[in-house]
Amino acid sequence: MAKIKLSEKKIEELKVVCKSFNNDKGELINVLHSAQSIFGYLPAELQEVIAKELNVSVAHVYGVVTFYSFFTMIPKGEHPISICLGTACYVRGAEKVLEEFKRVLKIQVGETTADGKFSLSCLRCVGACGLAPVVLVGEKVYGRVSPDGVKDIVAEYNN
Amino acid sequence: MEMVKLTIDGKMVEVEKDTTILKAAKTIGIDIPTLCYFQLKDMNIENRPGGCRICVVEVVGRRNLAPACSTNVSKDMVVNTHSIRVLNARRTVLELILSDHPAECLTCAKSGYCELQTMAQQLGVRELPFQGEQSTYRKDTSPAIIRDVDKCIMCRRCEMMCNDVQTVGALSAVNRGFMAVVAPAFEMNLEKSPCTYCGQCVSVCPTGALTEVDHSRNVINALADPAKTVVVQTAPAVRAALGEEFGLAPGTLVTGKMVAALRRLGFNYVFDTDFAADLTIMEEGSELLDRLTRYLKGDKTVKLPILTSCCPGWVNFFEHNFPDLMDVPSTAKSPQQMFGPIAKEYFGKKLGIDRKNMIVVSIMPCLAKKYECQRDEFKVDGDPDVNYSLSTRELAHLIKFANIDFNSLPDEDFDNPLGESTGAGVIFANTGGVIEAACRTAYELYTGKKLEKVEFNELRGLENIRHATLDFNGLPINIGIAHGLGNARKLLEDVQAGKSLFHAIEIMACPGGCIGGGGQPFHHGDSEIIKQRAAAIYREDVGKPIRKSHENPFIIELYKEFLGKPLGEKSHQLLHTHYFDKSAGTFVDE
Numbered sequence: 001m002a003k004i005k006l007s008e009k010k011i012e013e014l015k016v017v018c019k020s021f022n023n024d025k026g027e028l029i030n031v032l033h034s035a036q037s038i039f040g041y042l043p044a045e046l047q048e049v050i051a052k053e054l055n056v057s058v059a060h061v062y063g064v065v066t067f068y069s070f071f072t073m074i075p076k077g078e079h080p081i082s083i084c085l086g087t088a089c090y091v092r093g094a095e096k097v098l099e100e101f102k103r104v105l106k107i108q109v110g111e112t113t114a115d116g117k118f119s120l121s122c123l124r125c126v127g128a129c130g131l132a133p134v135v136l137v138g139e140k141v142y143g144r145v146s147p148d149g150v151k152d153i154v155a156e157y158n159n
Numbered sequence: 160m161e162m163v164k165l166t167i168d169g170k171m172v173e174v175e176k177d178t179t180i181l182k183a184a185k186t187i188g189i190d191i192p193t194l195c196y197f198q199l200k201d202m203n204i205e206n207r208p209g210g211c212r213i214c215v216v217e218v219v220g221r222r223n224l225a226p227a228c229s230t231n232v233s234k235d236m237v238v239n240t241h242s243i244r245v246l247n248a249r250r251t252v253l254e255l256i257l258s259d260h261p262a263e264c265l266t267c268a269k270s271g272y273c274e275l276q277t278m279a280q281q282l283g284v285r286e287l288p289f290q291g292e293q294s295t296y297r298k299d300t301s302p303a304i305i306r307d308v309d310k311c312i313m314c315r316r317c318e319m320m321c322n323d324v325q326t327v328g329a330l331s332a333v334n335r336g337f338m339a340v341v342a343p344a345f346e347m348n349l350e351k352s353p354c355t356y357c358g359q360c361v362s363v364c365p366t367g368a369l370t371e372v373d374h375s376r377n378v379i380n381a382l383a384d385p386a387k388t389v390v391v392q393t394a395p396a397v398r399a400a401l402g403e404e405f406g407l408a409p410g411t412l413v414t415g416k417m418v419a420a421l422r423r424l425g426f427n428y429v430f431d432t433d434f435a436a437d438l439t440i441m442e443e444g445s446e447l448l449d450r451l452t453r454y455l456k457g458d459k460t461v462k463l464p465i466l467t468s469c470c471p472g473w474v475n476f477f478e479h480n481f482p483d484l485m486d487v488p489s490t491a492k493s494p495q496q497m498f499g500p501i502a503k504e505y506f507g508k509k510l511g512i513d514r515k516n517m518i519v520v521s522i523m524p525c526l527a528k529k530y531e532c533q534r535d536e537f538k539v540d541g542d543p544d545v546n547y548s549l550s551t552r553e554l555a556h557l558i559k560f561a562n563i564d565f566n567s568l569p570d571e572d573f574d575n576p577l578g579e580s581t582g583a584g585v586i587f588a589n590t591g592g593v594i595e596a597a598c599r600t601a602y603e604l605y606t607g608k609k610l611e612k613v614e615f616n617e618l619r620g621l622e623n624i625r626h627a628t629l630d631f632n633g634l635p636i637n638i639g640i641a642h643g644l645g646n647a648r649k650l651l652e653d654v655q656a657g658k659s660l661f662h663a664i665e666i667m668a669c670p671g672g673c674i675g676g677g678g679q680p681f682h683h684g685d686s687e688i689i690k691q692r693a694a695a696i697y698r699e700d701v702g703k704p705i706r707k708s709h710e711n712p713f714i715i716e717l718y719k720e721f722l723g724k725p726l727g728e729k730s731h732q733l734l735h736t737h738y739f740d741k742s743a744g745t746f747v748d749e
Contacts, residue, residue: 044345057328058344059352066333 006045010038014046018053025054028064032071041075077112077119079157081105084134086125093146094133098122100147101135104154117157165236179207180216180227180238191216191240192249194256194278195314196228197363199686202621202670206319206363211312212252213278216240224248250282257284258291259337260366261309268305269367272681275312296340301349303356303372303529308340311368317341317360324670325644327476329354341368353479353741357472357644357668358526358677363684371526371678374547375557381518381546382425388507389518391426392498392577393417395433396524396588396673397551399695403680403688404555405565410691412699415570420558421522422571428506431573432521433580435498436587436596438717439469440708442734443491443593444600445725447663451605455634462487464639464654464661467593469493471531472668472677474738476644481651482740490735494587495521495528496537498577499544500733505721506577514542521548524588524676527668536736550678579713582613582706588696590642590672591618591625594665598629598638599707606632613706619697621671621690624649626661639664642672 017034021027031050036042042065051058065071083089083098098120102108105118112119128134131143135153142153161176167184174183184191195211198204209229216227219237224245227238239245257279264270299306313332318341321330329352333342343352361369381389402411421429447465454461466488468474474493477484491497498521503514521528525548531537532545549557558565573579583599586592595618602610617627618638623646629636639661641647647666653659669675674692675682682688705711722729 047344057322057331057353059328059331059333059342060322062344062346063331063333067335 004043004045006039006043006049011049013038014049015053018050023054025056028054028056028061029068032061032065036071041072043073043075072110074110074112074119075116078117079137080119080121082121082123082136084124084126084132084136085122086129086132088125088129089133092132096147097133097135097145097150100150101154104150118154163232163234163236165232165234165238167238168240174232176232178232180218180225180230180232180236181214183232184227184238184240189240191227192278192281193228194274194312194365195316197314197316197319197684199670199682199684199689202686202689203623204320204324204670206314206316208315211256211314213249213256215245215248215252217242217245250284253278253282253284254287254289255291256312257287258289259293260312261293262287263310263367267310267367268370268373269310269364273367274365274683292337294337294340299348300372301354301356301530302533303526304349304354304358304361305370305372306342306349307368307370308342309368310366311341312366313339313341314365315341316363316365317369320359320363321354323645325355325357325359325476325668326648327353327355327357327644330360355472355475355479355644355668356527356530356677357476359669360677361526362675362677362679362681371550371553372529373553374529374549375553375560377547378520378549378557379560381520387516387518388427388510388512389425389520390428390430390502390506391421391520391522392430392432392435392495392502392545393421393522394495394524394528394588394673395436395585395696395699396676396679396692397522397554398699399588399674399692400524400551400679401555404552405558407566408691409688410695412695413565414699415572416565416568417554418573419568419571420563420565423563423568424557424561426520428574428577430498430502430577431580431584432494432498432523433584433587434577434711434713435494435501436469436584437581437708437711437714438497438501438734439491439494439587439593440583440596440600441714441718441725442497442730443467443469443489444597444604444708446489446491447597448601448605449726451636451662464637464659464664465489466663467597467665468736469587469593470527470667470673471495471525472527473644473647473666475527475530475741476647476668477651478738478741480648480742481655482742484651484654485738485740487654488738490737492537492734492736493528493531494584495523495545495548496531496736497734499532499537501717502577503539503544504733505717514539518546519544521545522551522554523548524551524673524679525669526550526677528678551676552678552680555680576713576716579711580703581708581711582700582703583708584711585699585703586696588673589619589693590667591620591640591665592672592696593667594618594638594640594663596708597663598636600709602629602631603707603709605634608632610707621693636663637661641665642667642675643670644668 047061051061135142135145164173194213197206207228209226214227215224217239218225294309296308398414402413468488507517528548532548537544583596595615625640671689675689
């Protein structure tokens with residue numbers, strides 16, 4: 001694992017958050033939520049800072065991060081792609097669309113492409129069942145996506 | 160105290176409120192089987208995550224079965240611990256635990272000592288009806304401890320020891336569901352974690368998930384090599400516990416048989432780490448007096464308290480956690496590491512043996528000693544002062560392997576000159592022992608008077624943190640003692656904050672001291688065993704004709720002939736060390 005440099009400014013912001021929780025080890029999950037919203041993800045170096053601030057072991061912080069699926073140690077891509085696997089989207093072939101994204105981007109769900117451009121995740125229902133199957137790229141919604149259309153969507157962001 | 164009456168297996172029992180069903184049952188001779196549950200009574204150590212469900216019992220009126228280890232009794236409760244429903248459920252629970260456990264009992268390092276194996280025997284499991292997916296996690300081998308988490312049953316005992324008792328924080332449960340394992344942060348290898356190799360995780364692991372790195376093969380090879388002179392040293396705590404491996408009662412002293420067995424194994428010289436413990440006292444005791452005298456003269460640069468440095472788990476702990484205090488511990492090496500250079504540079508040279516042709520083996524109650532002897536600063540041109548360190552358990556295996564009937568061996572004596580020791584060297588095994596030994600010598604050297612009563616009972620016992628003030632001819636000396644690294648941390652934080660009132664502090668990483676070390680025969684949570692070992696060590700001390708380190712005739716001769724004086728030039732070169740800051744960059748590679 002290569003060491004990354006965290007932004008000093010963001011670290012200071014995080015320390016203020018820890019302080020607002022009285023640096024209480026019982027608030028670890030809340031601190032992790034805030035940390036993820038500040039940094040976008042929870043890299044190892046960040047977990048070391050949090051462990052120090054709350055006076056718990058790094059192993060414990062890592063244990064909590066890996067237990068809850070909401071927390072991620074992988075930075076999201078520049079264009080996060082989310083595929084809806086809610087009931088309506090699922091019955092209209094969302095899984096095949098997901099498989100095609102995995103094939104085209106050569107990554108699994110929860111991963112980010114090596115160039116940092118795309119990340120892939122799943123979600124449950126965005127409330128647009130009439131458009132099923134639905135794919136989100138960032139804030140933009142794509143409806144009635146078929147596996148054949150996946151390449152075009154990716155191409156839109158690859159220029 | 161409010162008492163509660165209830166019925167267990169048809170027997171009435173009255174216990175204090177807030178007692179668990181498990182403990183209530185024990186008071187009337189009912190032993191509910193447990194697996195994840197663990198307790199060292201009177202030592203403030205308990206693990207009851209209620210996770211394994213082996214201890215389930217039927218509580219009349221309650222819909223589901225209750226885990227006895229974590230369910231409190233209530234008034235008029237009716238409990239059945241072996242109804243057919245309980246027996247079936249308990250066996251199914253075990254079968255499910257076994258469904259993803261590697262069936263490697265024949266070759267597993269823990270075979271014969273494994274609590275899961277014992278439980279399968281006890282519950283009469285004769286087939287494995289469930290074939291689950293098997294975990295295939297990488298094996299992690301550190302200098303002292305091997306993690307094979309495929310054999311882990313997630314009892315969390317190691318996690319409790321590492322975090323709650325030792326406050327080391329190397330291990331935590333990570334991931335979830337089937338992927339859950341106990342691991343260091345970021346699932347790095349143990350070697351990259353703040354692990355101190357105290358081995359307490361190994362000493363409580365019910366299965367073969369955590370075991371020691373076994374060096375007995377290397378020792379067998381060395382013994383078979385005619386070009387090598389193989390010298391062995393035995394730590395004080397070993398003689399009070401080795402007998403347990405051969406069916407003797409805990410607390411049986413087997414010093415003479417142990418020496419006889421080592422001789423029959425083929426060691427050329429059977430020496431005693433206790434000799435080196437006496438040497439440690441000469442150096443560490445002199446350092447204490449030196450710092451104290453300078454302090455009393457008003458020297459403000461003197462660091463007090465002085466901390467003992469014989470425990471390698473403790474040394475690792477402060478290198479990781481208190482790098483700002485590295486000038487506080489004594490610079491004296493541990494007895495194991497003092498013995499090495501004396502054997503190779505003094506004894507070996509006297510006999511004309513080149514150090515490369517001498518193999519020094521230590522028998523230790525400890526796993527951190529395995530790491531300690533591999534440290535670079537304890538090598539000369541790549542040749543370690545101590546080549547291999549075996550645990551008490553490994554020695555027992557070696558003796559059985561060599562067809563030696565241990566119990567019928569005669570008592571034999573250590574070889575000289577490095578086998579002669581005093582009672583002061585012996586008590587190093589117990590918490591409080593090192594500082595007691597140091598005080599026996601420091602008192603006489605400081606006051607110039609003879610110490611009439613050598614026992615300092617105020618320094619003995621099993622309380623987590625103890626303190627006493629000794630009278631050095633009108634000068635009050637404040638002594639602190641901690642065993643278990645969590646207790647040590649408390650004393651250290653006081654030192655850090657400048658609040659410590661002690662002149663000297665003794666710290667041992669393991670609960671009870673070396674007698675409770677990570678390399679000792681498994682106690683399976685019976686704290687009586689640890690107490691019996693401690694009592695045996697004090698008996699051995701009483702039986703010694705000489706009980707103060709500075710009166711050991713071979714120590715006196717060693718200084719006269721070779722070392723000069725304590726803290727002298729030669730001593731500094733061979734018997735003292737320095738420490739390293741290991742606090743940074745633990746997890747992430749550059």
